[in-house]
Amino acid sequence: MSMSGRILQQSGYPGVIAAMExxxxxxxxxxxxxxxxxxxxxxxxxxxxxxxxxPSLNVVMGVKMDEQTIMTRIKEIMIPFQARQVPMLWWLFPDTQPANLGYYLKRSGLQYNGTEPGMMIELSRLPTTLPTIDGFSIEEVEDATALNEWIQVSSIAFGGAAGNIDPEYIKFEQCLGWGKDLPDRRFLGRLHGKAVATSSMFLGAGVAGLFSVGTLPEARGQGIGSAISVAPLSVARTLGYNIGVLQASPMGYSIYARIGFQECCSIQTYLWAPR
Structure with missing residues (x-):
């Protein structure tokens, strides 16, 4: 269910962008x-x-700051992150205030980390069929064994090394748990029985957020990325959701565009990391 209640009905960009954030x-x-x-x-x-x-798990968002005191506020906000020595991100959405917050963040020692397109899709327009991939299947993570496979595949798909996954990250994913009654749900793709692809969906703010879409390098180029993206969104549609949203990586952009996502905004991030 949506953590914040009502499901978003309209697909106008201003409302979708606000719901995405x-x-x-x-x-x-x-x-x-x-x-x-x-x-x-x-x-x-x-x-x-x-x-x-x-960095993506230690963040500052929803910024609405007074430019008169902004340098002092940035310094104050950074104190707990610096005390814990964890890399972190400031997310700048279109309605972030002030609009030139990035200028002040750079003055405060943060680095520009890039711009990603925010994308949306009306779930009624999801593809109803995709090209068949021989030996490929998708399941929802519903036990500890599947979750461990999901963690391994996701970590490798996003550039990690097999057998060298941060134990704290594993504990983090395990702590979030699993279950169809939770707003955070994970999906695992198998090719001839081997786990090769992941995605997750977070139901909140009246929309379905798509996250963690990844495919092992050796399984790419077969349409698996599209299939593992559509699967959670199709579940959201059956639950009555109307809109899917995501922040697209350069690698994923073309996949999302092919299945019907449209770019609706640009999102900047600024990074701070311990020396």
Whole structure:
């Protein structure tokens, strides 16, 4: 179910973009339920620190700051991240205030980390059929064994080394659990029985957020990326959701465009990491 109640009905870009940011905020706050995590909402920003050394899991979002005091506020907000020595990201969505926040972040020692397109799709327009992939199947993660496979495949697909996955990250994923009654649901793709692809879906802010889409290098180029992306969105559609959203990587952009996603905004990130 959606953590924030009502399912978004309209597909106008302003409303979708606002829901996309809130979906990501709700996802990060949900991830902050793990032991040792910190999360809070202030009048001018939202911050979450999981303590896992992945920048995307330690973030500042929803920024609405007064330019008169912005340098002081950035310094104050960075204190807990610097104290815990974890890499982190500031997310800048189109309605971030001030619009030139990136300028002040760079002055404060953060580095521009790139711009990603925010994309959306009306779930009624999802492909109803995809090309058949011989020996390929998709299942939802529903036990510890499948979750461990999901963690291994996802880590390798995103550039990690087999057998060298951060134990704290494994504990983090295990702590989030699994189950069809949770807003965070994971999907695992198998090719001739071997786990080769992952995706996840977070239901929040009235939309379905698509995350963690990855395929092992040796299994790419067969349409698996499209299939593992459509699977969770199809589940969301059966649950009554109307809109799917995501932040696209350069590798994933063409896959998402092929299955019907449209670019609706640009999202910047700024990085701070311990020396």
């Amino acid at each position: 809130k979906n990501l905020i709700e996802f990060i706050m949900y991830c902050s339920c793990i032991p040792g995590a910190q999360a809070y909402q202030s009048s001018d920003h939202i911050a979450a620190i999981t303590g896992i050394p992945q």
